[in-house]
Every structure is written in structure tokens, then in C-alpha cells.
Amino acid sequence: MLTQLPPELILSVFSFLDLPCVRTLYLVCNSWKNFIDENESTIYHTLAAYHEYIRSTTVDFSQLPSMYSPKSLAGVTSWKSFCAQRVHISKSWAGKASSHYVSYASSGSTVHRIKVDEQAGIIMTSSRDGGLLVSDLTDDRVLWSLQKTYVRQCAHLEYGKGFLIFDSPEGNKEVWRLASEFPSTGPSSNALPDQVLASEEAFQEHAATYPKGHFKPWAVLKMPRVTHAFRFVYPTLLVGAWDHVFLWDIPSSELIQTITPIQEPEDPNSAFAVVLANAPSFVARLGSLDNLNYVDVDEKHAFICGVTALRVFSRATGKCILDVPSTRREYGSRRFSVIYESEMSTDGAVLVNHYTDGKELDLSRSSFQPRSIDEFIAVHVSSCGRHLVAMLASSRVVIIKNFQDGPSSLDNRMSSYNLGLCSSRSKYLAIHNDRVAVANNNGIFIFSLSAAVEARIIPSASPSGTLVISRAPFFGYHLYLSNLTCLQLSDTGLYLNWDPFHLKICQENEAEPRRLEALFRASTSDQTIRYLRMPTGDVLIMLGEGM
Structure with missing residues (x-):
């Protein structure tokens, strides 16, 4: 190929290869090695664009400091080392490269x-x-x-x-x-x-x-009214009140939009009303969002988590385009559960990988789904603006693919993930560049939103879920996570508040990590299902991981 094709065409072919393929060609053939060495900058510049590390090949190497932090560019001196650094960071998040804990006492x-x-x-x-x-x-x-x-x-x-x-x-x-x-x-x-x-x-x-x-x-x-939750995604600050959503342009400090009502549908033919019309009677009785737990915003939509529902409003029309009641028993036709079987972490890595066990659900078998006490407490939208990740209070995470398609075929586009015992309380949800972090009383979990959106169940495989979820085993017991009130993600780090007293226990007691692992193993193996009768006559179901 090197002698028969022009170099420009060969370089074009390289633009469709992934980094491991280029590495393999470099190692197995001297002719390819020489070609790659001679065209190293062009090849890796093109690969950086192909893997979406940069917007396109029009981005110059000198522009990287304005796009990435000094931590992300540590040791980067060329396009080749830049690609290598991105691969290392990605592997670190997957528990396949070195990572470490750091504390900030200040x-x-x-x-x-x-x-x-x-x-x-x-x-x-x-x-x-x-x-x-x-x-x-x-x-x-x-x-x-x-x-x-x-x-x-x-x-x-x-x-x-x-x-x-x-x-x-x-x-x-x-x-x-x-x-x-x-x-x-x-x-x-x-x-x-x-x-x-x-x-x-x-x-x-x-x-x-x-x-x-x-x-x-x-x-x-x-604020025009008493408010309950706010979220800033430059340049827009969204502030939620009981029945209003206020959107401010922060650079100009101007109120640019108000969406109301959010508690009740303004249009009886709206998507929200359609969902309620097809829901069990106890869902229709709820109607309102009740208290707001969390809000999010992007250029086109406002996202509201209330006690009784997750709703999405169009900023263009002010109308509710999607409503997902928090009283459902199942969220979508696929349910995944994290299982204890895991890939061993690389030496020096603080994360381990866990497989997921998947189950296809036939939601058409029963028109009545028993009421489960739960609520959406956080939501985030993907960077592409098409998908949602939401967290329920019961350590379940709900993924909605192409949420803009509304209630039509929602169950086929929605899936849920049980991260340990459902009776264990969720605490925080964070997202950065489609990497998602979840903190609950079972531990801290990290996964790719784009991978979760495309996750499939493979009947012949064991485990049957295609999504691998990373976990920080150091944070593995609810008493140790009781004081956690915030979790934040960046390109190279996960930041949370932590009790130094518990840190000292783990450092001084060699048996403590094994004890935490045993507790997590028990939580992911729990198959129990508990039913309680509520005063209203509804059935309260406490779902175990294996349910």
C-alpha cells in the first residue's frame, strides 16, 4: 500500500483508525513505522479530531491550553503525546490506568x-x-x-x-x-x-x-417569587419557584424568560396530559409536581425534578413536552443491575469495574403497576442535548434516549440501573462531558452516558448487560458517606466532601477495605422483595437488586 497509493490517500485512511490500531501498525512493520514517524504530527492531529478530542483539524496545537486545563495537558508536547494523555485519562476513569486520592484541607x-x-x-x-x-x-x-x-x-x-x-x-x-x-x-x-x-x-x-x-x-x-432550586449553565441561570421557572441571562443580568405553569398542564392536549390520560388513576390524581428537588437547563429545554414527576419544558413554546411520573414501578423496558463480579483494577488505580446484569421487561402484561414510593431528585442532560440521566431517591438511575421524541415509545427508549440496594438512599448526581458520577449509600459509581444510552441485553452472555460501571471501593459504606453533600466531576478529577475521621479509620485498619467489600457484595446480591400496604390502599414495593 505504501508504494501503490499516494501519501495523501494513506493519511486519509489513517483518519478512520483508532489509536490502538496505529500503535499496532507502528510496532509490527518497519515500513509503517517509518511512515508514521515521518507524518506523526499530521496523523495524530487527525486522530485527535476523529476521537473528538478537538472540534476539527482547524484547531492548532497552540490552542489546546484554552481548551484543556494544565492537569489535562501535563507532559503534552505534541499531538502524539496529547492523544496518549487523553487515552490515559479515559483508562483512569475506567479503572485501567493509575489514579490516586488527594485531600484539600484548605x-x-x-x-x-x-x-x-x-x-x-x-x-x-x-x-x-x-x-x-x-x-x-x-x-x-x-x-x-x-x-x-x-x-x-x-x-x-x-x-x-x-x-x-x-x-x-x-x-x-x-x-x-x-x-x-x-x-x-x-x-x-x-x-x-x-x-x-x-x-x-x-x-x-x-x-x-x-x-x-x-x-x-x-x-x-x-427573585420575583420565593424560589427553591437553581442551576447555571452558561450563559443561562434557571431558577425554579413553585409554579414558575425564571431564566436569567447572567452576562447581562436580565430576566429573559418565564415559564408557567409548571405544576399543572396549561393545554389539555399537551404531552403531559396525554401521559396522565394513559396512566393508572392514582397517577392522574397526583397532577402537580409538588416540591422541586432539582432543575437543569440547556439552550432548548428546562428540566424539572419534583416529588411526583420529572418534566421537560420547551423554551421555545413554554410547553411541557415530556412527563415521567415518579410513581412508576418500572422505568423502561430494560432494567440493569450492578453485580459484584468485577474486573480487577490496575495497580495504582482507585477504581474497579463492575458488570451489569440486564433483564428485558414486558410492560404490556399488566395495565396496573403498583405504586412505589420514590421521587426524582436530580437530572442532567447530555452534552449533545438529546439524552437525559435522572436519579431516583432509591439508588436507581434512569436513562432516557432522545427525550425530545416525547411520550411516544418512551418505554423503548428508557432504561433503569439499580446501583446496589434500592432501599439505600441516593445522594448526588454529577455529569461532565457525558461522564456520569452517582453517589448513594452503596458507594460512588461512574459510567459513560453515551454507553448507557446504547446498552443492550445479550441473552447468551453472562453477565448480560453491555455497560461496565466503575466504582470507588474506598467509599463503600453508608456510614462513611453519611456526610456527603456534594459530588463534582471535571476532566481529570472527582471531587466530594469527606469526613477525615473515616479516612483515618481506613488508613489505620488493614481489614476495613475487606469489610467494606463484603458489605457491597451483600448489597448487590440481595434478592429480597418486600411488600407493604399503604393507608391509601396502594401497594408499596421495596425492590431488592435482583427484582
């Missing part, structure tokens, strides 16, 4: 919420006692802070593109911006005097670290 012992910007090299945390800290991701020192008297206890944090948002005691939303990205014209005209004063005090206390990790006041957004 964040304090009462962390409530966490946000991470690896590009800027900072960790932002709010506290159960009040206050806000910004710490250096590299050397674990405090860079900037706001006092406990200024930031309320258990403040929720949102962050993106240099904008930091938290809720004030009055229910308003404060917006701050990284000093390094702040316009040179001075404080935003939307900032209030209290913000400016707090900013000046913070600068005086941390002048030696300026500008890294420093923030300046941008705006205070006054």
Missing part, C-alpha cells in the same frame, strides 16, 4: 457545596457554617474568601465561565465574576453596595494572592 471540615475550575486551577466551596472559600487546586492554600456573616449557612453554589452564583438569606441570587476576567471598567452597575464592601474586605485580606481565585461583584438578582 477547604475546611464543614464543606457543603463544591465547584471546580481546573482551567483556572481553583476549588470553590461553601460551608455548613456559612462563608465561602476559594482554594488553589495545586498547592491547597486559600486564595480568597467571603465571611460567614456574608454568605449564609449551607449556601448553594453554581459556577461557569468565570461566573460564581450563590443564594443570599433574602432569597436573591448573588453573581460574582473572576477578577482575571472582569472588564477593566470597574464594578458592574448591577452590583449592590454590600457586595462592593464585601469585595473590598476580601481583597484586603487576600491581597497577596491577587488575582488568582479572586472574584468581584457582578450583580444581585432579585
